[in-house]
Amino acid sequence: MFKVLTFNNISARGLDRLPRERFEVSSEIQQPDAVLLRSAKLHDWAVPETLKAVGRAGAGVNNIPVEAMSERGIPVFNAPGANANAVKELVLAAMFLAARNICPAWAFAQTLEGDDAAMNKQAEAEKKRFTGFELPGRTLGVVGLGAIGVNVANAAKALGMNVIGYDPQITVRSAWNLEAGVRRAHSVDEVMAAADVVTLHVPETDDTRGMINGSRLAAAREGLVLLNFARAGIVDDNAVVAALDAGRMRSYVCDFPSAALKGHDAVVALPHIGASTNEAQENCAIMAADEVRDFLETGNIMNSVNFPELVLPRNGSGDRLTVANANVPNMLGQISSAVAEAGLNIADMYNKSRGDLAYSVVDIDGKLPGDVVERLRQTEGVLAVRVIE
Numbered sequence: 001m002f003k004v005l006t007f008n009n010i011s012a013r014g015l016d017r018l019p020r021e022r023f024e025v026s027s028e029i030q031q032p033d034a035v036l037l038r039s040a041k042l043h044d045w046a047v048p049e050t051l052k053a054v055g056r057a058g059a060g061v062n063n064i065p066v067e068a069m070s071e072r073g074i075p076v077f078n079a080p081g082a083n084a085n086a087v088k089e090l091v092l093a094a095m096f097l098a099a100r101n102i103c104p105a106w107a108f109a110q111t112l113e114g115d116d117a118a119m120n121k122q123a124e125a126e127k128k129r130f131t132g133f134e135l136p137g138r139t140l141g142v143v144g145l146g147a148i149g150v151n152v153a154n155a156a157k158a159l160g161m162n163v164i165g166y167d168p169q170i171t172v173r174s175a176w177n178l179e180a181g182v183r184r185a186h187s188v189d190e191v192m193a194a195a196d197v198v199t200l201h202v203p204e205t206d207d208t209r210g211m212i213n214g215s216r217l218a219a220a221r222e223g224l225v226l227l228n229f230a231r232a233g234i235v236d237d238n239a240v241v242a243a244l245d246a247g248r249m250r251s252y253v254c255d256f257p258s259a260a261l262k263g264h265d266a267v268v269a270l271p272h273i274g275a276s277t278n279e280a281q282e283n284c285a286i287m288a289a290d291e292v293r294d295f296l297e298t299g300n301i302m303n304s305v306n307f308p309e310l311v312l313p314r315n316g317s318g319d320r321l322t323v324a325n326a327n328v329p330n331m332l333g334q335i336s337s338a339v340a341e342a343g344l345n346i347a348d349m350y351n352k353s354r355g356d357l358a359y360s361v362v363d364i365d366g367k368l369p370g371d372v373v374e375r376l377r378q379t380e381g382v383l384a385v386r387v388i389e
């Protein structure tokens with residue numbers, strides 16, 4: 001029986017992928033084999049010795065201490081693209097909100113008083129304050145052309161916008177999915193200088209934290225609309241407020257409320273609802289649950305942010321040994337020697353590395369003795385060993 005601890009509200013459709021005769025799933029488990037979570041912060045969580053996998057039912061993993069998990073040989077899985085449409089739709093909504101001053105116009109309309117005729121008179125008299133702009137011919141700058149950025153860029157093209165995008169590590173898949181005619185920028189600064197609306201779709205990392213700061217905003221076009229549905233830390237809120245107050249920026253629409261932004265007329269800060277659709281929650285939960293289940297049951301790895309992708313069909317009915325280790329010389333030799341010294345044959349084997357980590361799956365003709373497994377666990381450089389019967 002595998003024990004899966006849940007943080008946050010994980011869609012039942014995802015949890016249903018874990019058959020209860022083999023998986024105990026609860027938010028109260030003490031010694032979990034795996035964790036399924038959304039935005040809960042794991043940085044201060046005391047990682048239990050029993051933990052073998054982490055499944056993020058979403059895209060961003062900045063709430064998870066990925067490096068510390070790697071050091072323990074624990075793969076962290078996520079759900080790439082599973083909520084991209086949900087975020088794209090909210091980003092489009094944000095762009096329309098900003099372009100047509102919908103929030104201040106609505107707030108004004110709610111203050112109207114008197115009978116219908118009086119309300120109508122005030123509305124007609126004041127509506128010029130909310131004159132907006134149309135999107136065709138305007139330029140959208142997209143920073144980060146992954147699952148979400150590509151969707152947003154393509155939708156903006158379909159709305160008649162010019163689109164300029166920046167992503168120094170764009171994948172072949174994203175490049176294929178991108179509409180023709182999206183212009184390639186070579187820096188964030190180039191995007192800021194060219195765009196009327198800038199939207200951010202990068203993960204929060206040491207490289208992207210504080211990416212949009214005072215000097216970048218100063219170099220932006222007059223009247224910039226900035227959209228941030230990526231992470232709070234990517235934008236310096238105080239710099240945004242200063243640019244709005246100075247009249248250089250038109251508006252900021254984001255998914256991350258903060259004290260600095262609270263109450264500002266030109267800011268709409270939503271409560272992190274980018275992925276909060278039933279569809280996205282289901283997609284993410286199903287994907288993360290499937291990945292975690294597959295790893296626990298077979299040792300195979302798909303969509304991990306720290307481990308290599310590795311899928312080996314089971315060969316034979318003997319034990320399957322999985323080893324996560326530091327990516328240094330002679331590890332594979334030690335693994336196969338340990339099996340050979342036990343007088344056992346290797347039926348099949350697959351080894352892959354990613355950065356400082358390597359991972360091997362070894363199908364054995366027979367049953368591995370406990371002392372061999374223990375010796376492997378104690379081997380220098382070995383991070384995690386499992387035997388799947």
Ligand SMILES: NC(=O)C1=CN([C@@H]2O[C@H](COP(=O)(O)OP(=O)(O)OC[C@H]3O[C@@H](n4cnc5c(N)ncnc54)[C@H](O)[C@@H]3O)[C@@H](O)[C@H]2O)C=CC1
Pocket residue numbers: 058059060061080081083084087143144145146147148149166167168169170171174201202203204207208229230231255272273274275276
């Ligand atoms: N508001 C919300 O509820 C949600 C927010 N997000 C946030 O959006 C981020 C992006 O999500 P996806 O598009 O699904 O991820 P993704 O991994 O498909 O795309 C991220 C892209 O950013 C690029 N990138 C990384 N560093 C960059 C840099 N310095 N400059 C330009 N590009 C850079 C990568 O090459 C990659 O193509 C997530 O990491 C998460 O933080 C994601 C889903 C929901």
Ligand SMILES: O=C(O)C(=O)COP(=O)(O)O
Pocket residue numbers: 038039057058059060061083272274275276
């Ligand atoms: O997938 C992401 O990166 C998100 O930010 C969505 O977060 P959530 O799962 O809605 O708490």
